[in-house]
Amino acid sequence: MFTPSKYKYTPKTPKRRITTLSSGSDVEKDPVKVYSRLIPHNNVDSNTCIEIMSTQELCISNESKGIRKNTFYKFKHIFPSHSTQKEVFDHIGYPVIEDLLNGKNGLLFAYGVTGSGKTYTLTGDKNNPGIIPRSINTIFNSIEGMQTNKYLIKTDKLNSFEVQSEDEANKEQMLENKMSMKISKKGKKADNLEFSLFHNDGTKISNLNTSRQYAVFISYIEIYNNNVYDLLDDCSTGKILQNKILREDLNHNMYVNGVVEIEVKSAQEAFDLLVTGQKKKKIAYTNLNSESSRSHSVFNLRIVQLENINNSNDGVTPVDQERNIVVSNLSLTDLAGSERSNRTQNTGARLKEASSINNSLMTLRTCLEILRENQLNKGSIKLVPYRDSRLTHLFKNYFEGVGSVQMIVCVNPAIDNLEENLHVMKFAEITQDIKILRTEPKSIQKSVRKVIVKKSPIKATQDFPVFKFDLNNVDNCGTAINNVLKALSDDNSKTKDLDTKIFNKSKELRKCLVDVFEENLHTSTEINNYKILLQRQKNKTRNLETKIMQLDAERKKILQTNKEFETIIQTIQNRVDEKQCKINQNILEKTNDKEKMALGTDKMKQELDKKLKQQRNILSHSLLIKEAVLNNVRKALETENFSDHEKLELMNTSPPSCLYTTPQIIITPPDEYVPRRRSRSVDEIREKGTVESFLETTYPSSRKRKSNLVLEDVSNKHRALTKKTEIGIVLINNSPNKTKNPNKVPSQVE
Numbered sequence: 001m002f003t004p005s006k007y008k009y010t011p012k013t014p015k016r017r018i019t020t021l022s023s024g025s026d027v028e029k030d031p032v033k034v035y036s037r038l039i040p041h042n043n044v045d046s047n048t049c050i051e052i053m054s055t056q057e058l059c060i061s062n063e064s065k066g067i068r069k070n071t072f073y074k075f076k077h078i079f080p081s082h083s084t085q086k087e088v089f090d091h092i093g094y095p096v097i098e099d100l101l102n103g104k105n106g107l108l109f110a111y112g113v114t115g116s117g118k119t120y121t122l123t124g125d126k127n128n129p130g131i132i133p134r135s136i137n138t139i140f141n142s143i144e145g146m147q148t149n150k151y152l153i154k155t156d157k158l159n160s161f162e163v164q165s166e167d168e169a170n171k172e173q174m175l176e177n178k179m180s181m182k183i184s185k186k187g188k189k190a191d192n193l194e195f196s197l198f199h200n201d202g203t204k205i206s207n208l209n210t211s212r213q214y215a216v217f218i219s220y221i222e223i224y225n226n227n228v229y230d231l232l233d234d235c236s237t238g239k240i241l242q243n244k245i246l247r248e249d250l251n252h253n254m255y256v257n258g259v260v261e262i263e264v265k266s267a268q269e270a271f272d273l274l275v276t277g278q279k280k281k282k283i284a285y286t287n288l289n290s291e292s293s294r295s296h297s298v299f300n301l302r303i304v305q306l307e308n309i310n311n312s313n314d315g316v317t318p319v320d321q322e323r324n325i326v327v328s329n330l331s332l333t334d335l336a337g338s339e340r341s342n343r344t345q346n347t348g349a350r351l352k353e354a355s356s357i358n359n360s361l362m363t364l365r366t367c368l369e370i371l372r373e374n375q376l377n378k379g380s381i382k383l384v385p386y387r388d389s390r391l392t393h394l395f396k397n398y399f400e401g402v403g404s405v406q407m408i409v410c411v412n413p414a415i416d417n418l419e420e421n422l423h424v425m426k427f428a429e430i431t432q433d434i435k436i437l438r439t440e441p442k443s444i445q446k447s448v449r450k451v452i453v454k455k456s457p458i459k460a461t462q463d464f465p466v467f468k469f470d471l472n473n474v475d476n477c478g479t480a481i482n483n484v485l486k487a488l489s490d491d492n493s494k495t496k497d498l499d500t501k502i503f504n505k506s507k508e509l510r511k512c513l514v515d516v517f518e519e520n521l522h523t524s525t526e527i528n529n530y531k532i533l534l535q536r537q538k539n540k541t542r543n544l545e546t547k548i549m550q551l552d553a554e555r556k557k558i559l560q561t562n563k564e565f566e567t568i569i570q571t572i573q574n575r576v577d578e579k580q581c582k583i584n585q586n587i588l589e590k591t592n593d594k595e596k597m598a599l600g601t602d603k604m605k606q607e608l609d610k611k612l613k614q615q616r617n618i619l620s621h622s623l624l625i626k627e628a629v630l631n632n633v634r635k636a637l638e639t640e641n642f643s644d645h646e647k648l649e650l651m652n653t654s655p656p657s658c659l660y661t662t663p664q665i666i667i668t669p670p671d672e673y674v675p676r677r678r679s680r681s682v683d684e685i686r687e688k689g690t691v692e693s694f695l696e697t698t699y700p701s702s703r704k705r706k707s708n709l710v711l712e713d714v715s716n717k718h719r720a721l722t723k724k725t726e727i728g729i730v731l732i733n734n735s736p737n738k739t740k741n742p743n744k745v746p747s748q749v750e
């Protein structure tokens with residue numbers, strides 16, 4: 001959002017003419033007086049966050065994360081929740097009214113969050129009237145017997161007043177009486193009795209200038225959604241209130257153009273206007289206040305002091321006589337309360353109102369912050385953005401020094417309001433630092449206004465005395481000429497007077513024109529400043545737009561890259577999935593293979609066991625046979641005639657080594673059995689014949705005897721046995737010496 005306080009450009013505040021300030025006193029400054037009033041805390045179930053330390057100091061306790069933080073704030077005076085309306089008026093209202101009746105301007109405004117008691121403090125109700133009704137009573141108590149006749153003072157509709165002749169005033173009074181008689185006959189008399197019932201305690205200001213007469217004027221406006229409405233505008237015929245514009249008068253004071261300003265001659269008349277205006281004020285129900293003000297309202301009291309003069313014998317004020325008047329103004333302002341939408345839960349019109357209220361209060365705060373900064377830091381003079389809101393624009397003069405400024409900070413001490421109270425206190429602190437130029441009352445000279453009736457030129461000539469010349473009588477002629485000369489000299493002096501007046505008037509007019517010119521200059525400077533600001537904002541906006549476009553293009557690029565990366569990631573993911581599938585398949589196949597192998601191994605083992613058993617049987621059988629053969633050989637040897645030496649040699653002959661070596665058994669199924677490789681010795685044995693060749697080698701042929709027959713028999717039996725077996729056995733001699741010892745028995749036997 002466009003925040004005025006964030007302006008980088010700081011044009012100088014246009015110089016304010018100090019014509020309204022009396023010389024010598026305008027260097028004196030007074031700080032804004034800030035008071036605080038606490039609303040009674042009704043909810044006994046919830047705690048309060050504020051403790052009053054003294055009549056000028058309070059403490060706000062803020063507990064966060066278990067740490068208690070106390071912040072102290074000082075005010076001009078603090079009103080505890082049990083303070084009465086009278087106490088508040090005596091402290092704040094009375095001095096303000098005293099100043100007002102002594103010709104000084106003042107602004108008194110109530111500030112605080114919604115429902116904190118601002119309206120109660122300023123207006124109150126018929127049982128507990130607030131500052132406004134008490135002020136009215138005090139004014140009329142004080143000026144009793146010192147009032148001007150009604151209509152003697154009249155507004156000029158340009159924020160100033162003019163003085164009428166008693167005659168004119170009487171005529172207008174009679175006219176009004178007639179009108180009111182007509183109205184009362186029709187039975188339309190106003191019945192605003194609300195404040196008339198309350199007890200007038202007779203408070204009055206005693207140090208008034210008794211050589212003056214007083215007139216009281218009232219206007220009542222409200223600023224709703226940043227529009228200005230006149231609460232005293234006549235809307236009896238169903239007219240809706242019109243938005244008014246703010247204007248600057250010749251003294252650079254802001255005023256509401258065309259505002260209805262009514263002269264009142266009694267407190268009752270003033271109460272009538274107060275109640276009439278209040279009835280038109282925008283009030284609505286919200287979650288935090290059943291009668292919440294949705295606008296800022298300003299009740300204006302203007303006092304005109306008229307210097308007493310010695311009237312002519314007939315009691316009629318001479319026309320064109322200069323009379324001094326002093327005008328003072330008091331704006332009693334009830335600001336709408338700041339509110340947080342999350343607490344009020346406002347929607348629709350209420351929400352719009354709330355945002356407008358908060359905006360204008362924000363502008364007020366910004367203006368005061370900048371004002372304080374300008375005052376504290378003489379080097380930097382920033383433009384105070386009064387024009388950003390109607391509220392600050394209207395009060396511009398007060399902050400720039402046309403009168404005292406006082407603020408009542410209304411506070412609800414309930415713990416729920418802690419955060420908002422801290423904001424309010426911060427604002428109060430800023431406001432207290434601001435110093436306002438002190439001004440003294442200034443009297444303005446006003447000539448008594450006469451209703452000018454245009455005279456015809458003929459009548460004007462008729463005003464000149466008619467002189468008759470009797471030409472026959474020279475003496476008479478001389479007297480007549482003297483009379484003419486006297487009349488001419490009178491006329492001449494009158495013309496001179498008129499010339500002087502014309503000169504003065506034209507001087508005034510010229511002054512006015514210079515003022516208007518200066519005002520225009522001032523306005524055009526402001527306009528130029530705003531134009532520069534606007535241009536800067538436009539440039540800023542353009543730069544931001546370019547940046548946004550660049551960022552958008554970059555964002556698109558990043559999105560495109562993201563898309564590409566996503567596609568790559570997807571492809572990689574697909575490949576990984578495929579690989580994972582293959583790995584899973586392989587694992588499954590391997591598991592199947594392992595299972596098959598385990599089954600095959602088991603089967604093979606069983607077969608081997610079986611065949612080993614068979615082979616063991618066969619071997620044991622063949623061993624038995626061999627043992628039998630050996631026994632037979634031994635017997636045969638015993639029966640044959642061998643020499644002892646031959647017997648010994650035969651006995652010492654080592655048995656076939658195959659009987660002592662560890663046999664290695666290779667089993668192949670009978671059908672498939674194809675001996676592929678044999679050792680050389682086996683082949684040799686095969687070539688030579690089997691058992692026969694073995695015997696031949698062992699027992700040389702020279703020694704062949706009976707026993708050969710036995711051996712043949714054995715070999716035959718053996719062959720028969722071998723035939724019976726379906727399995728081939730190969731006994732392999734694993735002895736390492738088999739090649740080194742050629743004497744040994746062949747290592748392999750089939």
Ligand SMILES: Nc1ncnc2c1ncn2[C@@H]1O[C@H](COP(=O)(O)OP(=O)(O)OP(=O)(O)O)[C@@H](O)[C@H]1O
Pocket residue numbers: 038039040081112113114115116117118119120121289291292293294335336337338410
């Ligand atoms: N000092 C007080 N003593 C008793 N009652 C009070 C006091 N101050 C306020 N109240 C009551 O509290 C209620 C809210 O007060 P009020 O309407 O004045 O608040 P507000 O600040 O003007 O609110 P908003 O900003 O919403 O208009 C009213 O009913 C009023 O009568």
